[in-house]
Amino acid sequence: MIKIGIVGYGNLGRGAEAAIRHHADMELVAIFTRRDPKTVINLDKSVQVWHVDKARDFVGEIDVMILCGGSANDLPEQGPYFSRFFNTVDSFDNHSKIPEYYNAVHASAMASRKTSAISIGWDPGLFSMNRLLAESILPQGKSYTFWGKGVSQGHSDAIRRIKGVKKAVQYTIPVQESLKKVRDGEMPDLTTREKHRRECFVVVEEGADKEKISHEIKTMPAYFKDYETKVTFISEEEFMRDHTGMPHGGFVIHSGRTGAAAAHNQVIEFSLQLESNPEFTSSILVAYARAVYRLNREGQIGAKTVFDIPLAYLSSRTPEDLRRELL
Amino acid sequence: MIKIGIVGYGNLGRGAEAAIRHHADMELVAIFTRRDPKTVINLDKSVQVWHVDKARDFVGEIDVMILCGGSANDLPEQGPYFSRFFNTVDSFDNHSKIPEYYNAVHASAMASRKTSAISIGWDPGLFSMNRLLAESILPQGKSYTFWGKGVSQGHSDAIRRIKGVKKAVQYTIPVQESLKKVRDGEMPDLTTREKHRRECFVVVEEGADKEKISHEIKTMPAYFKDYETKVTFISEEEFMRDHTGMPHGGFVIHSGRTGAAAAHNQVIEFSLQLESNPEFTSSILVAYARAVYRLNREGQIGAKTVFDIPLAYLSSRTPEDLRRELL
Numbered sequence: 001m002i003k004i005g006i007v008g009y010g011n012l013g014r015g016a017e018a019a020i021r022h023h024a025d026m027e028l029v030a031i032f033t034r035r036d037p038k039t040v041i042n043l044d045k046s047v048q049v050w051h052v053d054k055a056r057d058f059v060g061e062i063d064v065m066i067l068c069g070g071s072a073n074d075l076p077e078q079g080p081y082f083s084r085f086f087n088t089v090d091s092f093d094n095h096s097k098i099p100e101y102y103n104a105v106h107a108s109a110m111a112s113r114k115t116s117a118i119s120i121g122w123d124p125g126l127f128s129m130n131r132l133l134a135e136s137i138l139p140q141g142k143s144y145t146f147w148g149k150g151v152s153q154g155h156s157d158a159i160r161r162i163k164g165v166k167k168a169v170q171y172t173i174p175v176q177e178s179l180k181k182v183r184d185g186e187m188p189d190l191t192t193r194e195k196h197r198r199e200c201f202v203v204v205e206e207g208a209d210k211e212k213i214s215h216e217i218k219t220m221p222a223y224f225k226d227y228e229t230k231v232t233f234i235s236e237e238e239f240m241r242d243h244t245g246m247p248h249g250g251f252v253i254h255s256g257r258t259g260a261a262a263a264h265n266q267v268i269e270f271s272l273q274l275e276s277n278p279e280f281t282s283s284i285l286v287a288y289a290r291a292v293y294r295l296n297r298e299g300q301i302g303a304k305t306v307f308d309i310p311l312a313y314l315s316s317r318t319p320e321d322l323r324r325e326l327l
Numbered sequence: 328m329i330k331i332g333i334v335g336y337g338n339l340g341r342g343a344e345a346a347i348r349h350h351a352d353m354e355l356v357a358i359f360t361r362r363d364p365k366t367v368i369n370l371d372k373s374v375q376v377w378h379v380d381k382a383r384d385f386v387g388e389i390d391v392m393i394l395c396g397g398s399a400n401d402l403p404e405q406g407p408y409f410s411r412f413f414n415t416v417d418s419f420d421n422h423s424k425i426p427e428y429y430n431a432v433h434a435s436a437m438a439s440r441k442t443s444a445i446s447i448g449w450d451p452g453l454f455s456m457n458r459l460l461a462e463s464i465l466p467q468g469k470s471y472t473f474w475g476k477g478v479s480q481g482h483s484d485a486i487r488r489i490k491g492v493k494k495a496v497q498y499t500i501p502v503q504e505s506l507k508k509v510r511d512g513e514m515p516d517l518t519t520r521e522k523h524r525r526e527c528f529v530v531v532e533e534g535a536d537k538e539k540i541s542h543e544i545k546t547m548p549a550y551f552k553d554y555e556t557k558v559t560f561i562s563e564e565e566f567m568r569d570h571t572g573m574p575h576g577g578f579v580i581h582s583g584r585t586g587a588a589a590a591h592n593q594v595i596e597f598s599l600q601l602e603s604n605p606e607f608t609s610s611i612l613v614a615y616a617r618a619v620y621r622l623n624r625e626g627q628i629g630a631k632t633v634f635d636i637p638l639a640y641l642s643s644r645t646p647e648d649l650r651r652e653l654l
Contacts, residue, residue, distance in 0.1 A: 018587045022466045025540050041586050099651050124654045126460070126595075129638055131653045133453070136614040137607075139349045160328035183600070249497075258610055260345045260370050264602035266610075271598075273510070275591035280464075283585055283593075287463040305638040307649050311456055314463035322634050326458045327451045 001027045004286075005058060005086070008068035009040055009049075011031045011246070012091065013203045016066050017043050020107060023286065025316050030060050059085050063296075064289040066090075066094060068282065076101065077120045082118040083109040083303075089285050093119040098124065106303035109162030115296040116303045120288045121281040122272055123147070127252045129306050130270040134254030141256020142187045146174035146195060150248025150277065158223045159200055162216050164208030167236065169243045171199045174251065185255040185265035197228040216282045248277035287314045328354045329620045331613075332385060332413070334405060335395035336367055336376075338359045338573070339418065342609030344370050350613060352643050356389050386412050391616040393417075395609065403428065410436040410443040414619045416612050418448040425451065430481075433446050433630035442623040443630045446487045447615045448608040449599055450474070454579045456633050458595040461581030465593060467515045468583020473501035477575025477604060486527055489543050490525060491535030494563065496570045498526045500576065512582040512592035524555040530566045575604035614641045 002025055015233050020028045030048040033040050055065070065082050067090035069075050075092045078195050079311040082088045083105050092101050098119055107117040119125065123145070131143050152172050159168035175197055181188045188194075200217055204210060214231040217224055234243075249272040258264050274280045287305075291313035295304065312319055317326075329352055333340045336358050347355045357375040360367050362587045364376040374415050382392070394417035396402050402419045409415045410432050419428050425446055436443040446452065452470070458470050479499050486495035501523055508515045515521075528545055531537060547550055561570075576599040585591050601607045618640035622631065639646055644653075 009526075014587070015585065019585065074468060095654070098654055099647065101645050119654055128654045130597075132638050132642055132649060135653070136638075136643075137610050138616075143340055247430070248434040253384055256610075258342065258346065258606035260341070261380060264606055266602060266607045269598045269600070270457075271596045273594040273596070275593060279585035280593045282581075283464050290463075305650060305654055307646070308637050310635050311639050312462075312634040315459055318461075319634070320426065320457060323429055323632060326462070327422070327425055327446055327455045327632055327634070 001025060002028045003061065003063045003183045004289055005055070005065045006031045006068055007052060007055065007064040007065055008074065009035075009042065010068065011278035012068035012285070013066075014043070014283045015276070015279035016068055016286055017047070018279065019283040019286040021107060023290070023316065026286070026290070030058060053160065055082070056085055062086060063293050064089060064164075066282075066285050066289055068079050068285070070095075072296045076104075079118065080104045080108040081318055084112045085114075087114050087296045088116040089120055089288045090118055091125075091281055091285060092119045093121060093124055095124065102303050102305070107306050110175075110302045111270050113301050115292045115301050117288045117292045117305070118303050118307065119202075119305055120285055122284065123193055123250065125284060125306055126270070127250065128273070130252040130268070131254070132307060133257075134252070138254060138256025138258070138268070140258075140262070141254050141266075143252065143254040144182045144190070144195075145250065145252050146179060147250040148172040148174050148196065148248070150250070150274070151246055155198065155200075155223055157302055158220060159202060159217055162203050162213055164213055165202055166205050167203035167239050169201050169239070171201075173199055179251065179253070180257065182253045183267055183269065185257075185267060187255060193228060198224055198230070200229065200231045201239065201243050202231060203236045204233060205235070245275065246277045247275055248280075249273045290314060290316065328352060329617060330354055330356045330388065330390045331616055332356055332382065332389040332392045332575055333358045333384040333395055334379060334382065334392055334409065335401065336362075336369065338605035339395035339609045339612070340393075341370070342603070342606035343395055343613055344374070345606065346610040350617070350643065351651040352598055353613070353617070356508060357385060359566060360533050382409070383412055383600050390620050391416060393612050393616055395608075397611070398424075400613065403431075404444065406443070407431045410441050411439045412441075414441050415443040415449055416615045418452075418608055419444055419446045420448060420451055422451065427564065429630050429632070437629045439624065440628050442619045442628050444615045444619045444632070444636065446632055447485055447612055448455070449575065449601075452608075452611060452633055453597070454577065455600070457579040457595070458581070459634060461579070461595045465581060465585070465595070466582025466645075467585075468581050468588070468593075470579065470581040471509045472516070474577040475499040475501050475505060475523065475575070477577070477601070478573055482525065482527075482550055485547060486529060486643075489540055491532050492529055494530040494566050496507075496528050496563075496566070498528075500524050501528055506578065509580045510594055510596065512584075512594060514582060519553045520555060525551055525557070527556065527558045527611050528561050529558060529564045529568065529572050531560060550613050557648065572602065573604045574602055576600045617641060617643065 032052040065086040071094045155170035359379040392413040482497035
């Protein structure tokens with residue numbers, strides 16, 4: 001049995017707890033939280049909940065810590081810290097800071113002879129794998145990543161900061177005509193506006209100026225200005241009924257040409273359609289916990305990304321079984 | 328520079344020669360054929376063409392041999408033979424014989440301390456990777472593989488063996504309604520007939536009995552009997568104009584449920600839309616030639632499949648660059 005710990009019990013942590021139940025070779029030993037452990041209500045009452053400061057006491061009892069904190073504030077500190085004591089998996093997704101984060105976790109894991117899979121999830125993660133794979137196979141081609149339809153927390157937060165807004169959700173939606181052009185192998189140059197559009201559902205305080213709010217959203221720099229943005233005002237009941245989920249997804253599409261005369265178009269597409277973004281991400285983290293455990297037992301230490309880990313390590317099946325059943 | 332040799336100069340070999348030109352770190356040293364080398368007209372006249380019996384003389388001059396022969400007759404012999412002298416990549420695609428083939432190539436490559444990537448292509452290959460990945464992430468789900476729209480050589484050959492048939496091509500086509508059910512997360516149990524249909528375009532000899540031929544096709548056991556099969560008779564001109572390409576493709580779709588109450592459906596989809604099946608397959612072989620070269624330099628010897636090789640090995644970029652640009 002692979003003994004797992006979860007650090008952080010928000011949406012990701014809850015998803016990880018549920019996901020572990022589907023893996024017969026894994027056992028959840030404990031959940032660690034910054035809150036008062038008594039206030040945490042988790043799925044399985046037989047699983048211990050501890051304050052995060054107690055985690056160090058579990059050295060030797062936990063094989064892999066799944067770090068379920070956020071990339072902005074939690075992981076930059078937790079990643080290097082926990083890899084001093086445990087094998088770890090995390091979903092660090094601040095693309096521009098990955099090199100720096102990798103270096104910090106790598107140094108820490110090398111010193112402790114642990115293995116740490118960083119930036120695991122779907123983007124970075126499964127989408128990155130498909131970008132690398134497609135580019136390596138068809139180097140004379142072009143890759144496109146589209147996100148959505150899905151909820152962007154950052155954009156939803158930005159709307160909620162506007163005066164008079166009570167509740168808001170923003171969906172990022174890929175522009176269908178552009179998707180079609182890419183799939184048809186046209187290799188278009190696409191502007192920001194041509195790739196995604198933004199759809200906002202907003203609940204306002206009584207007496208708020210809807211026109212003013214709508215204008216403020218649509219002209220907001222960085223978030224909405226460069227996009228076709230649609231704002232719909234709805235009642236609080238509608239909001240609670242239709243817009244509290246966390247769907248997401250997206251597409252990585254690569255098209256390239258092959259043959260002596262480059263006459264043939266080839267299209268590789270990977271897509272996700274997710275009803276729960278955090279539950280899916282945590283399912284990926286759990287599969288990579290198995291990989292990290294095995295890599296460490298083989299002495300493959302340090303920080304690893306999805307580019308470094310052979311797929312066979314993710315599966316509970318034997319190599320013989322994989323070749324016979326899945327190849 | 329990675330020095331490459333190609334064994335076998337049919338559709339795959341020609342595709343490999345064209346693909347190598349797009350990789351700045353690779354050089355095609357020689358092509359080996361069972362035909363009289365003088366009769367082989369390849370793309371680049373500066374590349375030597377030799378009889379396959381001469382290949383052994385190139386030990387030390389070629390880093391990786393790309394084996395472009397067929398799985399029925401060529402590879403069972405060539406795989407174990409060439410891995411005695413060279414690192415190799417091949418597209419062995421006889422699914423039921425993969426374990427046996429793996430063992431033969433592995434024994435040979437271990438003895439010579441070479442590295443051999445077997446069963447590289449898109450199925451087995453990219454499709455297998457997606458089956459493993461999806462099943463590992465969502466073990467409580469179900470995977471489906473659909474092929475097409477694409478030409479099946481085996482089925483086309485079967486039609487051509489019927490008396491009175493001059494030319495024929497058969498397209499395997501996924502059933503759209505079933506694709507939709509799978510994408511919607513219904514996890515249906517699908518019969519053979521519900522997964523694919525077959526479309527045949529046939530040119531007959533003068534005076535042939537079309538009705539009889541059509542009946543013979545539609546009732547042919549194993550090939551057509553269990554499918555919805557459509558037969559269209561066309562002129563030889565139409566055939567030459569519209570049906571001499573080698574398109575193919577397909578879909579690997581996995582849907583699974585996550586969360587404490589298994590309330591959320593998650594769909595992972597990988598698809599290919601190929602205008603030239605052999606050119607795409609050979610493009611994959613070429614990318615894996617780079618991986619095999621590197622693995623061997625690191626002492627990772629023996630037979631490998633797509634499950635064993637980290638994606639980073641496929642790319643000419645450095646690990647730092649991959650993390651910064653593609654992760």
